Amino acid sequence: MRKFKAAEYKATHFDWKVDGKVATLTLNRPDRKNPLTFDSYGELRDLFENMVYADDVKAVIVTGSGGNFCSGGDVHEIIGPLTKMDMPELLEFTRMTGDAVRAMRNAPQPIISAIDGICAGAGTMLGCASDIRLGTARSKVAFLFVRVGLAGADMGACTLLPRLIGLSRAAELLYTGRAMGGEEAERVGYYNSLHAPEELLDAANKLAHSLANGPTFGHAMTKKMLWQEWNQGLGECIEAEAQAQAICMQTKDFERAYIAFANKQAPVFEGN
Numbered sequence: 001m002r003k004f005k006a007a008e009y010k011a012t013h014f015d016w017k018v019d020g021k022v023a024t025l026t027l028n029r030p031d032r033k034n035p036l037t038f039d040s041y042g043e044l045r046d047l048f049e050n051m052v053y054a055d056d057v058k059a060v061i062v063t064g065s066g067g068n069f070c071s072g073g074d075v076h077e078i079i080g081p082l083t084k085m086d087m088p089e090l091l092e093f094t095r096m097t098g099d100a101v102r103a104m105r106n107a108p109q110p111i112i113s114a115i116d117g118i119c120a121g122a123g124t125m126l127g128c129a130s131d132i133r134l135g136t137a138r139s140k141v142a143f144l145f146v147r148v149g150l151a152g153a154d155m156g157a158c159t160l161l162p163r164l165i166g167l168s169r170a171a172e173l174l175y176t177g178r179a180m181g182g183e184e185a186e187r188v189g190y191y192n193s194l195h196a197p198e199e200l201l202d203a204a205n206k207l208a209h210s211l212a213n214g215p216t217f218g219h220a221m222t223k224k225m226l227w228q229e230w231n232q233g234l235g236e237c238i239e240a241e242a243q244a245q246a247i248c249m250q251t252k253d254f255e256r257a258y259i260a261f262a263n264k265q266a267p268v269f270e271g272n
Contacts, residue, residue, distance in 0.1 A: 004053035011047070013040035015065075021058040021212035022205065023109075030066025033118045035074035038081075041097050041122075048103035058212035058219075058271060060107070061204045062126060063114040067197070072121020072144060079148060094154075097122065101155045104129035105227055108220035110211050114204035116197050120144050120179075125155040127190070128164060131223060134204050135182045135191035142179035152177075163230070165189045215253040216271035 007018040015026040025047075027034035036044075051057070064070050073079060082090065104111055104126070113130040121144040127133050135141075143161070145154045152158060152174025161170040165188045173180070185191045195203045211219060221244050229237045248254060253269045260267035 002053045003055065004050040006051065006054040006057040009047065009050075011043065013037065013043045016047075018057060019205075020209065021056070021216075022061065022208040023057045023059075024061040024063065024205075027062075027064040027070050030064075030068065032074065033068040033071035034064040034066070034123075035071045035077075036122050037074050037077045038093070041100055044126075045096060045100040045103050048100070048107045051103075051107040051109055054109075055271075058109055058216040059208040060109050060111045061114055061201075061208050062111060062130060063201060063204065064116070064123075066117075068117030069113070069115040069119040069139070070121075070123025070126060071118050072123050097125075097155050101125055101129040101160075108223060110208075110219055110223060112204050112208050114200050115139055115141070115191070116200055122155060125157060125160070128155075128157065128160040131226075132207065133191050134200060134207070135185055135194055136197045136200055137182040137194055138197065139182040139185070140179040141182075141185045141190060142177060143173050144177050146175060146177040159230075213269065215248075215251070215257070215269045217251050217253060218248050221248055 006023055009016055011025075015024075015028045017024050017026075027036075027040075029035060051060070082093065085093070110132065111130040113127045113133045115127060115133060115135045116139050117136075118140055119127060119135075120140070120142045124141055124143050127141070143152060143157060145152050145157070157174060158170075161174065164170075165173075169188050172178075180188070180190070182191065182194055186194050193203075225237075225241060225244050229240065232240065252272050253267075256269065257267040
């Protein structure tokens, strides 16, 4: 059976550190507000595709260094070269960026984005691809695609963002490219909660470790069903969830929880 040891992974284009069952991915180009490049897009895609085969990491935090999350695609290293590419090259690039989002959504681990400062363009889509987003009041969230003459339809924005904040709000942000402050981003539902900048990563770590110490097989099933059921009718969803829950009921974690409850103890989950 294929295995991927996430704790042993050596990242090239960002920082990757593992603490117990929690990995933290840090975009680390603070002098440019952590923009993405062709290489970092590709590595993000490849890493999260491999996370399907990782059994040592149970939750992932995505964040940025230097007081910012991600300023999007690097103007000089991506946008400039894109203006000189032909259609097959452009389509190869746009499919790669979308595949990074797809890989994050398909990874079984819950992904938490800890967002401070600038979160723009592709950075907003890393947030959308995450399961939970924690932010700060001082952060700025902007879907900037229209500002460079493009459609707001990028990396799944036209399907992911409306599901997070509603169709009308998503349309306004994608048409205008304006920035939301952190308080607005929390109010409309992009952020789950706000934290002081100096407390943001601690809050993300506390949540990630809590999830990683929980019934991780169940969490992976929850994530799978959240994604799968988007394209199903209610009847199909109910049947799919019946099958998913029956599978979870065969795990030892389910039995452990019952025994602990019966003995008035806190369950200790092992992810199987």
